[in-house]
Amino acid sequence: MKKIAVVGLGNIAARHRRNLKSLFPTSELLAMSASGRVPAEKIGDCDYIASSVKELIDTGVELVIVASPAPFHAENSIPLIKAGIPTLIEKPVTTSIEDANAINRAIELYRTPVSVGYCLRYLPSARKLKVLLEQNLIGTLYNADIEIGQYLPDWRPNKNYIDSVSAQSHLGGGALFELSHELDYAQWLLGPLKIKYSILRMSAELSLEVEDIVDVFAETESGVVATIHLDFLQRKAHRHCSFVGSEGRIEWSLMHNSLTLVTASETTVLYNGEKWDRNQMYLAMIEDFVQMIKKGEHTCIESVEATRTVALIEEIKLHAHNNRDIR
Numbered sequence: 001m002k003k004i005a006v007v008g009l010g011n012i013a014a015r016h017r018r019n020l021k022s023l024f025p026t027s028e029l030l031a032m033s034a035s036g037r038v039p040a041e042k043i044g045d046c047d048y049i050a051s052s053v054k055e056l057i058d059t060g061v062e063l064v065i066v067a068s069p070a071p072f073h074a075e076n077s078i079p080l081i082k083a084g085i086p087t088l089i090e091k092p093v094t095t096s097i098e099d100a101n102a103i104n105r106a107i108e109l110y111r112t113p114v115s116v117g118y119c120l121r122y123l124p125s126a127r128k129l130k131v132l133l134e135q136n137l138i139g140t141l142y143n144a145d146i147e148i149g150q151y152l153p154d155w156r157p158n159k160n161y162i163d164s165v166s167a168q169s170h171l172g173g174g175a176l177f178e179l180s181h182e183l184d185y186a187q188w189l190l191g192p193l194k195i196k197y198s199i200l201r202m203s204a205e206l207s208l209e210v211e212d213i214v215d216v217f218a219e220t221e222s223g224v225v226a227t228i229h230l231d232f233l234q235r236k237a238h239r240h241c242s243f244v245g246s247e248g249r250i251e252w253s254l255m256h257n258s259l260t261l262v263t264a265s266e267t268t269v270l271y272n273g274e275k276w277d278r279n280q281m282y283l284a285m286i287e288d289f290v291q292m293i294k295k296g297e298h299t300c301i302e303s304v305e306a307t308r309t310v311a312l313i314e315e316i317k318l319h320a321h322n323n324r325d326i327r
Helices: 011-023 053-059 070-082 097-110 124-134 181-190 279-293 303-318
Strands: 003-007 028-032 048-050 063-066 087-090 114-117 141-149 193-203 213-220 225-231 238-245 248-253 258-262 267-272 324-326
Touching: 003 011, 003 053, 011 028, 011 063, 011 279, 028 053, 048 053, 053 070, 063 070, 063 279, 070 087, 070 097, 087 279, 097 303, 114 279, 114 303, 124 181, 124 248, 124 258, 124 267, 141 181, 181 193, 181 225, 181 303, 193 303
Parallel strands: 003 028, 003 063, 028 048, 063 087, 087 114, 141 225, 193 324
Antiparallel strands: 141 238, 193 213, 213 225, 238 248, 248 258, 258 267
């Protein structure tokens, strides 16, 4: 590829630029801010700053990663899709069903390769877990307990968290959209979820205008009960899942990239990839997308599938009858 581009100038966009430079060292890499402003400061791993999506298209870019704030994804992506330029959209695909459907209609009409960046599916332990659950390793599955917590001010130490995308509703902030990885892989592993009950809270800890604690009670078509907890508050980052079946329990630590089987007679480590470099899942995601472009075998998360996560978030909000501000 001669020209590639990243839309957005935040932390995840910077990671994507670094990774694209490592995968395509001879390609010219263009960057663009979500608003189209041309920044005065130097942008790393970048050969040229574009001021609009139209300019990106006119330069002949062959692959674009859209890593702007999620409410701008449709606006940034649809012109690229119409121009036939393969586009990888950061998660979540959008923050509204209307925008997601507009992207899906463009994909269907123009047949442009598009994927969505739920990179945790490329975590080796995640892929092994999916196989083990499909093989019924723990028998009949009854319960799944999913939890993530991480202290928002620690996410981007060089920036006041109040000014971050995560803290601002109009930029797609709040725990539901920012931590939607958990909602994506919950349905990837378990199948479609039906929300039974949810509570969204805004705590006194961070003084945000978006939810910083989310608790969800859901059920699958086969009767598996899933509890999902998301928060911006835990001082020590925590990301863990537990799956309970008739023959045992699987413990999944996403922080340690490990799987442990607990049965009546023994505890067995099924996978231990703690020393694995987490950036590899971002690289694997881009390499998989290139395979999608080439029409080869791929496991990319397509826009229609990512739209189901947006729909799930809307359902969670609909069922949140007991929203509480606990400041």
